[in-house]
Amino acid sequence: MPLVDIRDLKVAFDGVHVLHGIDLAIERGEAVGLVGESGCGKSVTWLAALGLLPKKAQVTGEVMLEGTNLVEAPRKHLEAVRGRRIAMIFQDPSSSLNPVIRVGRQIEEAIHLHHGMTGPAARAEARRLIELVGIPDAARRLDNYPHEFSGGQNQRLMIAMALAGEPDILIADEPTTALDATIQAQILDLLAQLRTETGMAVVFISHDLGAVSQICERVCVMYAGRIVEKCSTASLFRAPRHPYTKGLFGAIPRLDGGRARLSPIEGTVPQPSRLPKGCAFAPRCTEATARCAEARPALLEENERAVACFNPVIAETPARRPAKARTRQGELETA
Amino acid sequence: MLRFFLLRLFRALVTIALVVTFAFVVLRMSGDPATIILGPEAPPSAVAAFREAWGLNDPIWVQYLSYFGAILQGDLGMSMRDGRPAIELVAERIPATLQLTVPTLILKLAIGIPAGVYAALHRDSIVDRIVMIGAVVGFTMPSFVLGLILVLIFSVTLGWLPSGGQDSWLHAALPIATMGIGGAAVLARFSRSAMIEVLGQPYIRTASAKGVSWPRVIRGHAMPNAAIPIVTIVGFMVGSLVAGAVVIESLFSWPGVGRLLVIAVSNRDLAVVQCILLLIAVTMVVSNFVVDILYGYLDPRLRNNYAKA
Amino acid sequence: MSMPLLSARHLVKTYASRRGAFTKPTLVKAVEDVSLSIDKGRTLGIVGESGSGKSTTGRLVLGLEDPTGGRVTFDGAAMPGLKTPEWRGLRRRMQLVYQDPLAALDRRIPIGEQIEEPLEIHEIGTPEERKERVAELMRAVGLRPDQASQYPHELSGGQRQRVVIARAIACGPELLVCDEPVSALDVSIQAQVVNLLRDLQEEHGIAMIFISHDLKVVRNICDRVVVMYLGRVVEEGPSDEIFSKPFHPYTQALVSSVPVPGTSLTDRIILEGEPPNPASRPSGCAFHPRCRFATARCRTENPQLLTVAAEREVACHLLGPAQVPASIAS
Numbered sequence: 015m016p017l018v019d020i021r022d023l024k025v026a027f028d029g030v031h032v033l034h035g036i037d038l039a040i041e042r043g044e045a046v047g048l049v050g051e052s053g054c055g056k057s058v059t060w061l062a063a064l065g066l067l068p069k070k071a072q073v074t075g076e077v078m079l080e081g082t083n084l085v086e087a088p089r090k091h092l093e094a095v096r097g098r099r100i101a102m103i104f105q106d107p108s109s110s111l112n113p114v115i116r117v118g119r120q121i122e123e124a125i126h127l128h129h130g131m132t133g134p135a136a137r138a139e140a141r142r143l144i145e146l147v148g149i150p151d152a153a154r155r156l157d158n159y160p161h162e163f164s165g166g167q168n169q170r171l172m173i174a175m176a177l178a179g180e181p182d183i184l185i186a187d188e189p190t191t192a193l194d195a196t197i198q199a200q201i202l203d204l205l206a207q208l209r210t211e212t213g214m215a216v217v218f219i220s221h222d223l224g225a226v227s228q229i230c231e232r233v234c235v236m237y238a239g240r241i242v243e244k245c246s247t248a249s250l251f252r253a254p255r256h257p258y259t260k261g262l263f264g265a266i267p268r269l270d271g272g273r274a275r276l277s278p279i280e281g282t283v284p285q286p287s288r289l290p291k292g293c294a295f296a297p298r299c300t301e302a303t304a305r306c307a308e309a310r311p312a313l314l315e316e317n318e319r320a321v322a323c324f325n326p327v328i329a330e331t332p333a334r335r336p337a338k339a340r341t342r343q344g345e346l347e348t349a
Numbered sequence: 350m351l352r353f354f355l356l357r358l359f360r361a362l363v364t365i366a367l368v369v370t371f372a373f374v375v376l377r378m379s380g381d382p383a384t385i386i387l388g389p390e391a392p393p394s395a396v397a398a399f400r401e402a403w404g405l406n407d408p409i410w411v412q413y414l415s416y417f418g419a420i421l422q423g424d425l426g427m428s429m430r431d432g433r434p435a436i437e438l439v440a441e442r443i444p445a446t447l448q449l450t451v452p453t454l455i456l457k458l459a460i461g462i463p464a465g466v467y468a469a470l471h472r473d474s475i476v477d478r479i480v481m482i483g484a485v486v487g488f489t490m491p492s493f494v495l496g497l498i499l500v501l502i503f504s505v506t507l508g509w510l511p512s513g514g515q516d517s518w519l520h521a522a523l524p525i526a527t528m529g530i531g532g533a534a535v536l537a538r539f540s541r542s543a544m545i546e547v548l549g550q551p552y553i554r555t556a557s558a559k560g561v562s563w564p565r566v567i568r569g570h571a572m573p574n575a576a577i578p579i580v581t582i583v584g585f586m587v588g589s590l591v592a593g594a595v596v597i598e599s600l601f602s603w604p605g606v607g608r609l610l611v612i613a614v615s616n617r618d619l620a621v622v623q624c625i626l627l628l629i630a631v632t633m634v635v636s637n638f639v640v641d642i643l644y645g646y647l648d649p650r651l652r653n654n655y656a657k658a
Numbered sequence: 659m660s661m662p663l664l665s666a667r668h669l670v671k672t673y674a675s676r677r678g679a680f681t682k683p684t685l686v687k688a689v690e691d692v693s694l695s696i697d698k699g700r701t702l703g704i705v706g707e708s709g710s711g712k713s714t715t716g717r718l719v720l721g722l723e724d725p726t727g728g729r730v731t732f733d734g735a736a737m738p739g740l741k742t743p744e745w746r747g748l749r750r751r752m753q754l755v756y757q758d759p760l761a762a763l764d765r766r767i768p769i770g771e772q773i774e775e776p777l778e779i780h781e782i783g784t785p786e787e788r789k790e791r792v793a794e795l796m797r798a799v800g801l802r803p804d805q806a807s808q809y810p811h812e813l814s815g816g817q818r819q820r821v822v823i824a825r826a827i828a829c830g831p832e833l834l835v836c837d838e839p840v841s842a843l844d845v846s847i848q849a850q851v852v853n854l855l856r857d858l859q860e861e862h863g864i865a866m867i868f869i870s871h872d873l874k875v876v877r878n879i880c881d882r883v884v885v886m887y888l889g890r891v892v893e894e895g896p897s898d899e900i901f902s903k904p905f906h907p908y909t910q911a912l913v914s915s916v917p918v919p920g921t922s923l924t925d926r927i928i929l930e931g932e933p934p935n936p937a938s939r940p941s942g943c944a945f946h947p948r949c950r951f952a953t954a955r956c957r958t959e960n961p962q963l964l965t966v967a968a969e970r971e972v973a974c975h976l977l978g979p980a981q982v983p984a985s986i987a988s
Contacts, residue, residue, distance in 0.1 A: 049843040066557055089563065091555045097560030104551055114573045114648055123569075159649040164932050175559060194707035195871060196929045199915035203928050218940030224917030251919045256861055265849035267878035269901055269916050275856065276878065278496040282814045298846075 017182055018043045018063070018100070023075035023085070023302045030287045033058050035075065045209060045216040045248065047226035049262075050236035050334055052096060056219045060185045065092045070309060078284045087196070093242050098128050101176035105188035111160035115145075124128070124178035126296070143174040160255060166197035173204065183215040190225060201229060223262060225252060230257045235259045235337060238284060238294035245319030248305030254290035255326040293323070302326040357641065357649055359647040361634040368630040369420065372623055373413055380407075382617040386429055403429055416491070416623075417508045426620030428613075439606060439628060445515060445590060446598070446605030447558065449524050450590045456529030457536050457586060464533070465540025469548065470567065487534025496527040513602040524601045530592065532586060536579075546563035547571050577647050584640035588633040660932065661734055663865050664833055666719050666754075670727035671711075686937045688714040690889040691728075693963075696882075698832065699863040701899060703808065703880035705873055705912070708931050711889040716835045720752055722965060733832070750780045750829035759818035759840040763810040769821045770806025774849045776828045795824040803982070820854065823825035827858060834859070837869045852879060872917035873916050876900050876970060885909045888944040889936055891963055895970035904973045909943045943975065951976055 016039035027034035037146065040046055048056040061067050063077040063084055075328045077084040079099060084092060096102075102112045112120060121140040125131050131139055135207035137156065142150040147170040149163075155263055169189055176184055186205060190198035206229055209216050218229045226233055226247070233250050235243040243256040252336055254260040281298040284290060290297055296306040313322040366401060383399045384391070400406050404415065425436045434548035441572055468480040471486060487495075504512035511520045547553065555564070556570040597608035602608075606625060645652045669692045674683035689711040695703045704712045707884065717723045719730055730737040733750065737742035753857040763772055770792050777788045793803035799820040820841060826834060840848040856879055859866050870876050876883060876897065885902045885908065886894040886984060892958055893906040904910045914927040929948045934940055938946050946956040955975050963973040 018878050046518070061554075063464050064558065066554055066724065092559050093562050095560075100842060102556065102558040106551055110551040110554065110573070113650060114571050114577075115570070116649075123561065127443055138426045166798055166932055175555075179560065194933065195873070195915040196911055197932060199911075199917075199926055199928050202917070203923055203926070222917065227918050228923050229920035236800060247919075248473045263843060265846045267849075267852070267874040269874050269877050269918060271878070272898070273878060276853055278853060279846035280846065280850070282816060284845065340723040 015039055017079070019076070019078040020059070020063060020125060021076040023059060023062060023077060024073070024198070028074045032239050032286045033062065035243060038234060038241065040217060042182065042213050043213050043215050044232065045230040047230035047233040048217065048219045048236060049221065049223055049226055049233055051221055052103050053238075053283055053286070054208070056236050056238040057187050060102065060187065060217065060219070064096055064102065064299075065089070066096075066102075068131050081260070084225070097124055097176070097179040097181065099178055099179075099181055100183045100185060101181035102170045102185040102187060103176050103189050105167070106192050107172050107189075108160065108165050108192075110172055111168055113160055116157050116159055117163070119155075121171070121175050121178060124333060128179035133187070134327070139178070140174075143177055146177065146208075147174045148200075149174075150300040153258070155311055156289065164187060164197075164201060167192050169193065169201055171206065173201075173208070177212070179209065180212070184209075185217045189218075197306075198225070203319045205229060223251075223266065235262070238289060239286065240293065240294065240322065241313055241320075242322045244313065245318065245321075249319060253327070255321040255328075256295075256323050257293050257299045257325070257327060260327050261300075301327070357638055361638065363655050364634055365627065365630045365650050366628055369417065369623060370413075372626045373416065373619070374613075375538055376617060376619050376622055377409060377412070379590065382429055382619060385615075385617045399429075410499065420623075420627075425624045426619050427620055430613075430616050430618050430621075435618075436626040438621055439609065441607050442606045445603060446591060446594055446607060448515075448603060449528070449594050449597070449603060452521070452525050453528040453532065453594075454586055454590065456525060457532035458583065459531070461533035461536025462540045463576055465537040465542075466544050466575070468571075469538065469541045469544030472545065477541075480541070484534040484538045484541075490531070490539060492527055492531050493600050495530060496523070496597060499523050500519045515603055520601075520603075524594070524597045524603055526595055527600075528564055536582060536586075539582050540575070540579055543575045544571065546578075547575045550574070577644065578645065580640055580643050584636050584643075587639070588636035589629075590636075593634045662695040663698045663720060664730065664732050664900075665693075666715075666728065666730045667693050668724045668728035669715065669718050669730070671694070671714050671718055671723065672726040682846065684937055685823075686941065687889050688936060689718060689974060692718075692886070692891055693888075694719070694835070694884055694891070695867050696867060697875050698865055699859075700882070701859060701866045701868060701880045701885040704867065704869045704886060705871065705883060705884035707871060707933050708911075709936050710886040712886050712938070713837050714756070715886070716837050716867060716869050719752055719834050720833075721748065722754070750776065750782075751831055752833040753826035753829075753831040753834045754823055754834070754835065755819075755826050755839045757983075758843050759815065759822045759842075759942070760810060762822050768807045769801075769813070773787050773821065773824045773828055776825060780829055782829060791828070795828055798827075798858065799824040800850070814847075815843055816850060819843065819851050823851075825855065825860070826860065827864070830862065831864060831882035832866070833865045834835060836870070836942055837866045838871070839868075839874065840875060849876070855879065872988065873901065873913065888933060888939060890944065891973065892945065893970075893972045893973075894963070895967075899970060905966060905970065905977055906945075906974050907949050907951055907976075911948075941971075 020036055020038040023033060023036040026055055034056070036059050038059070047057070050056050053204065058335050060074045063070065065084065068071065071336055073085050073185070075085060079095060082091065087335060104190065111117065118140050120139065121138060121143060122136040125136045125139050129139070138189065141152045142158060149167055149170055160171070163171065189205070193201060202225060205216060214227065218297050220226050228259045231246050234241045234255060235250075237258050243250070243254070243259050249258065250290070254263060258279070261279040265279055266303060267276055278290060279298050284294060290307065292307045292309050293299070293302070293311055298304040311322045311324045378441070382403070383396045383405060387395055387399055404412055416426065427433065428438055431438060464480050468477040470476050476573050500512045500523060503510040510522050513520070514521065552573055553566060556566045561569065591606060594603070594605055595610055597603070598605045599611055600605035606628070610622065610625045613625065669689055670687065671689040673688055674684050674687045692711070692715055696703065704711045704715060717727050721730060721740065724740050727958055732748065738748065741886055750818070763769070768902045773795055774788050774792050777783060777791060783786070783791060792806060795805050796806065800815060801820055810821070813821065839850050839855065843851060855866070858864065868876060870903070880897045883895065883897040884891050885900070885906065887908050893900065893904070893909045900909065901913055904913045911927045911929045931948050934944065934947070943949070943952070943956045943961050946952040947957065953975065959975065961973045961975045963971045966972050966977050
């Protein structure tokens with residue numbers, strides 16, 4: 015039985031649907047990537063699951079966690095799930111921490127909520143967590159405020175706070191997008207390492223296919239509020255089947271590629287209030303036929319992968335050449 | 350930290366000096382005190398004697414310098430009308446004004462902040478709309494209009510409350526209500542927008558996401574941040590404690606500093622006007638100073654600036 | 659060898675950061691001894707993380723800020739002083755495109771007028787000719803001429819950046835400096851704008867300096883690349899070579915930090931720590947606290963940028979001209 019089972023989750027704001035029925039199951043300990051461009055609904059899915067959307071959002075469907083549907087659960091129940099069973103970290107770490115409260119107190123608050131610890135015990139635990147996420151001089155830095163840390167360190171603090179509840183799932187919503195390249199690598203590394211150590215499941219939300227592939231075994235590609243492709247990371251990169259996924263690969267330049275012209279996806283993402291009648295991707299799709307404009311393809315499973323397309327890409331053209339082993343980072347020899 | 354204090358003190362003194370100069374220039378340029386105080390029919394000899402006694406024959410810059418020099422020595426001059434020290438005249442009026450403004454301030458805080466916060470937390474609800482409409486009405490209606498309306502209702506029609514004078518606490522009820530309603534409206538609007546701004550910040554979502562209950566998110570995470578902008582406007586309100594009742598005191602014949610100011614201006618009683626303006630400037634400057642200190646207490650990001658300044 | 663279109667020699671930019679009116683300002687060196695040059699019609703990438711001084715360098719070479727030291731030469735002549743008539747005249751020959759198109763555009767003016775504005779300022783053509791040129795420019799950047807009456811908020815982010823680009827190329831500039839021009843855009847839109855910039859650059863022979871933290875985009879668009887760390891150039895060379903065989907330990911880590919599908923995390927070089935604040939620059943080589951190979955010399959002596967192989971320059975004590983190719987070519 016999956017740990018969390020999302021079934022037909024829909025979200026609407028003022029009658030306009032931004033999420034059109036998501037089915038997604040997360041197993042214990044696995045890492046799943048949610049990939050897509052802004053507005054595709056990847057963050058909304060989890061904010062809705064945890065009841066963190068503004069009140070005017072209308073959420074329907076099921077988010078099953080141990081026999082309880084979180085969508086209909088009372089506030090008290092949700093508050094007990096948040097942080098304890100499902101924790102979440104966000105894109106902009108520097109504004110995600112409360113600027114007027116010492117970071118130690120913010121972490122201790124989570125420790126108190128989930129373990130009932132207070133005083134020196136909570137403080138010792140906060141210190142252990144800060145050390146765990148790799149912030150040097152932990153004891154002293156507990157008394158600092160968020161603005162006294164760099165962006166990367168703030169994300170480490172967010173992770174420490176998320177770990178306080180020993181959650182079953184960590185939802186990482188674009189955790190590295192706002193950070194510099196070398197810091198992104200550090201945070202990805204930390205997340206992968208913590209996952210190994212704690213055995214928690216990770217849902218990694220990102221627009222960066224490369225980053226997702228390094229953390230996750232499975233990937234869901236989302237477009238305009240729907241999952242359009244779902245499969246293992248390896249097979250997604252070997253042979254993307256949805257034209258949108260394939261388009262994304264073509265649109266991203268390669269570091270080991272030459273100066274070849276990119277093949278972008280033409281047009282723009284449709285606004286939620288003006289979705290085309292058939293497949294939402296049809297107007298931008300190179301494979302679209304008359305049928306695509308009329309009917310919407312369902313997400314059909316076949317051979318452990320699923321794709322929502324009438325004309326899926328068949329050719330076994332590798333989207334990526336088998337990555338060259340990165341010998342180019344040969345060790346330097348000190349002269 | 351000491352440097353920060355000294356810097357603020359220096360700025361405060363410059364502000365006060367500018368206020369004093371401005372008042373001097375405006376009052377002396379707008380009419381001759383001698384003819385105004387003695388009346389247009391006063392004999393020329395009396396006018397001449399008056400001018401001589403008050404040094405009005407000296408060049409204006411000499412008058413200015415000697416006036417300024419006296420202030421530096423703590424001498425705020427004598428009232429040209431009563432012949433008593435201006436500071437005495439003003440000081441004896443202060444308690445009456447505080448009798449109005451202190452309860453007014455409490456009323457503003459007690460109504461304005463909770464109403465604004467409640468409206469922000471229940472955005473677009475009926476209560477929010479009522480608060481906002483009330484705030485707009487209270488905000489746009491001039492205080493004397495509101496005062497007259499209240500007098501019409503409670504004094505003239507119902508006869509419950511007196512419309513003027515200072516004999517009992519009952520007399521203070523209408524002036525306090527008039528000022529309190531307007532101020533509470535301003536504060537409600539301000540608190541509402543400050544709170545809405547804060548509720549939209551990512552750290553509020555973070556607090557919810559880690560399992561903090563909603564009431565505790567509000568108290569523990571939102572309020573401390575929303576307090577920062579609210580303190581600014583409360584600071585302004587505290588700054589007008591001494592002299593914030595000019596119009597209302599005149600309207601309700603309340604013998605406070607505000608009414609004295611109106612009388613002194615129409616008499617060109619320079620020393621008294623100056624004394625009151627100085628008092629206003631000083632309270633403003635002091636409350637600003639307190640606000641700055643509070644900022645440092647409420648917002649650690651600013652605290653650092655002080656420490657390094 | 660022909661003269662480069664633009665060359666900058668030993669640029670230094672120091673900002674005084676002042677915390678209070680009576681405090682002694684601390685000097686922050688945003689850019690320290692940066693030299694670079696670009697030939698007509700070529701593309702030069704500047705990569706680096708926040709605090710590397712790449713944006714400041716872009717503004718300095720455009721003459722939008724006066725350098726504290728060093729000089730910029732454009733087309734054989736020294737950069738005229740800020741806001742002088744000569745400087746103004748030069749604006750039509752060099753243009754800037756930056757990250758946030760909404761901030762670059764005036765939201766109260768229709769986009770057509772905004773594209774026309776530089777033509778008016780530099781008094782190019784008659785009003786009719788200008789209208790024709792605006793339509794032509796809009797087609798060139800992939801907008802429909804009938805969109806000229808629209809306002810910035812009616813367009814998507816990608817379309818706004820197209821407007822900014824149309825305005826930038828309106829006067830036929832010889833140099834275009836693009837500072838993170840696609841960072842705020844979605845992946846599929848990024849590719850559209852990158853292609854557009856490439857096409858315009860190739861078609862009109864515009865020289866382009868492309869500043870970005872995104873190595874993949876720089877790799878795709880640039881002939882040469884300059885890698886900056888904390889205000890200094892640490893490596894320069896042809897982009898083909900820099901990204902396939904980085905020499906400087908920092909460049910190696912930077913290249914390695916780009917997640918490539920199919921490579922595992924463990925193969926990557928993960929740097930310790932974070933880039934220091936430019937206000938408290940480490941002694942010696944600024945990179946030494948994070949460098950795996952740092953020696954005692956790195957802590958005290960600042961390495962100079964030296965040619966270590968054909969067209970390749972590196973500032974690292976471990977990479978002398980003689981030994982580098984041998985030790986790295988493994």
